[in-house]
Amino acid sequence: MEFFIQQLVNAISLGGIYALLALGLAVVFSIVGLINFAHGELMTVAGYGLFFAIGVSLGLPIAIVVAIFAAVAMALLIERVAFRPMRRADVTGLLLTSFAVSVILRVLFQNGISARGMPVPMPSALAGSIDLGFAHIGVIPLLSIVATAVSLGGLLLFLKHTVVGTAMRAAAQDFAVVRLMGIPANRVVAVAFAVSGVLAGVAAFLWVAQRGSVDPLMGFVPVLKAFVAAIIGGLGGLAGAVAGGFVLGFLEVACQAFLPAAILPYRDAFVLGIVILILVLRPEGLIPAQTGKRS
Template structure:
């Protein structure tokens, strides 16, 4: 029983990181119908920023990481995506791939391709004892941060003017603009929120792995995209649930599979993903992904 509880806490912790990653992809897709694979590099640059500032007071290093990643996201919107915003969706997708590989190779040129180890707060690895159950502090922190951030974004989208404008733009971008909503501002805020989510994922992921490598973000972006598809393209609630499902399934398979089959864990995970999509081709939640982008 103790092992089951510890495994579930680990699963929820990993799922929380995946949920935040998927939510960042879902936000941009909802507003722009853009699957931004360059978001993975936003996470990677956040990890390297944290690595370079790890000697500072941790809250200051985390704030600097958020600022750098948000600025990068806004620059990406301004320089890379705005010029092709009215182009074919395939053009925007290729642009995101191109930006992803550009940023990844710049990181390789600066830092090299090998992982670099660093330690954020050693105390986060210590366990919290609840009876006989040992739960790492990092898992508790990850779950609390994810819940707080998801709640904050939900309130932002429902209670603020710009949040309501973003939701309107996600339903019908053209009509929203005709009603006086400034499309550029809505898209800029969506990119900024994506930057915040990417920075938080970077901090949590760096705390879990203790290393920085140019390919880490791409892995998280792919997982986030899969989670978004499972949840339903265009559904933010679906993106969060999709991320949780992928995280929980991944950790549970790691715990339940025989040792000789654990190397094939990812294959089993994507088999579960295929099974879900066979049963629910449009995802678990109905989104606005099938509507035309303008």
């Protein structure tokens, strides 16, 4: 019983990180139609922000704030410098810009900071576990679940109960009409990138807390999987991004826990095989996004 509970907690914890990252991708895509492959570098920036903040003894809570602020600042910077001039470009131009920003930032990290992984010391309390009577659950997985729930709840409140959030939801349906209504398009897009930066920052803290280090390629694999999660859920839909993240997390943990040892090295192949099957049955994703005009 304890084994199944621990695996369930691990699946929710991992799925939550994928959901946060997939949601960051979906927020930007739903408004400007851009797959931001530099989203992984936002996560890396946050990781380095956490590393340097802890290195100067700011304390973990302040270090987390610094990490999130660093991700938001970088998101706004790349939106202003790289993506805003390309906003009316075609899909190919936007994708090339996205890849170029990702590579440039990665090279800057490798040459300006370090090409090797750098350990990020975490408080010893995070390495412990909590006795629930029927199971021992790690502090970090539980923290990941709580942080994910708070982040998703906060985003939901922001989108439904603020003027800017309402404008973002409207822009996801028809950006041209939003412009005609006099809502500043640049502000809406900038806020979307800022929101993606916040989500990347939270995900970076949870990821670093689990692995204990940061390196220039830290964000590549998680965001690649988050992109797969967004596709599973229905690209462009926020609810679908969350659902896809949790589905992918559950698939990875289930395969890791229950596949025979002889075929465990092929875990990712099994996961992707199931993903392909899902997309064959549901080509538009688990929760298809409502289509709207973006220009």
